[in-house]
Amino acid sequence: MGYLLFVTLIQAFSFSLIGEYLAGHVDSYFAVLVRVLLAGLVFIPLTRWRQVEPSFMRGMLLIGALQFGVTYVCLYLSFRVLTVPEVLLFTILTPLHVTLIEDALNRRFNPWALIAALVAVAGAAVIRYDRVSPDFFMGFLLLQLANFTYAAGQVLYRRLVARYPSDLPHYRRFGYFYLGALAVVLPAFLLFGKADFWPEAALQWGVLVFLGLVSTALGLYWWNKGACLVQGGTLAVMNNLHVPVGLLLNLLIWNQHEELGRLFLGGGVILAAVWMSRLSLRRPLVAR
Structure with a gap:
């Protein structure tokens, strides 16, 4: 769970960086393209190209296209019409998607999750x-x-790694993820991107570099690696922990006016949900 907690902090910080410095100032498609290119520069040189199952490669390409390509194009576009707190609010349904996809693929019903x-x-x-x-x-x-x-993307990655075990560390097979993301992001930029809406300030470029190297490269890698180490229910709940953390960071750093009472109350409920998800480790699953 340590990987997931660390990435939660990165994600929470990243939401505010996007909303405060990029949204409305930098073309969304360009920003996503820069992120995936920088992340690819980190992992593709480390990637093992031989002795890797073709089915695993294809699976990673699909996961990258979904978990980064489609996800982040939609995320950046949403910042055109939503504030940072609203974006954080609307991501609260991610755990439901994780749980339902996990159960559907495993043909089971896990009530506690x-x-x-x-x-x-x-x-x-x-x-x-x-x-x-x-x-x-x-x-x-x-x-x-x-x-x-x-x-x-998270659920499929867990299943893919379990289906194709390897003595190679995760990072030696993770470069395919960013190639899959690029297969979505590059055509989107070429079709819909605005070449005259690129970063103008050094701070904006700095934010893009941080998002590319830290949030996209290390963040997505550690998140998917951590996803393989926890139960599906715990993973579902951890997808929501960035909401109180993100709002707290936005409040403290960018002086957004949020109610601390509700922030801490909601965060406490989410932490209780983390504990509840652990019950699934000790409860039998109901087969469909």
Whole structure:
């Protein structure tokens, strides 16, 4: 769980960086393209190209296309119509996607994992349920697509690694992930990107470098690696922990006016959901 907790901090910080410095200032497609290119520069030179099962390669390409390509294009587009707190709010449904996809693929029903995911959603909803902008419908739909593809990528990666075990460390087979992401992001940029809407300030370039090397390269790698070390229910709940952390960082650093009482109450509910998800380790699963 240590990997997931560390990446939660990175994700929470990244949401505010995108919303405060890139959204409305830098072309969304260009920003996503820079992120995947920088991450690819980190992992592709480390990737083993021989003696890797073709089915594993194809699976990683698909996962990269889903978990980064589609997810982050939709995420950046949502910032055009939503504030940072609203984006954080609408990502609370990711645990439900994780739980339902996990159960569907395994042909089973895990009641404790589903209950934990629902409790996590309730905890995040406690934090923010009002002051939603008039354009929230479009942002909501974009983020639900992002939630689904991000959840699908995590679940599929867990299954792929389990199906194709290897003595190689994870990072030697992770470069295919970014190639899959590039297969979505590059055509999207060429078709819809705006060449005259690139970063103008050094700070914006610095944010992109941080997001590419830290959030995208290390963050996604550590998150997927951590996802292989926990149960599906715990993974579902951990997908929501960035909501209170992200709001707290946004409040402290960018002086957003959020209610601390609701923030801590919602965070406490989410932590309780983490504990509930651990019950699935000791409870029998119901086969379908």
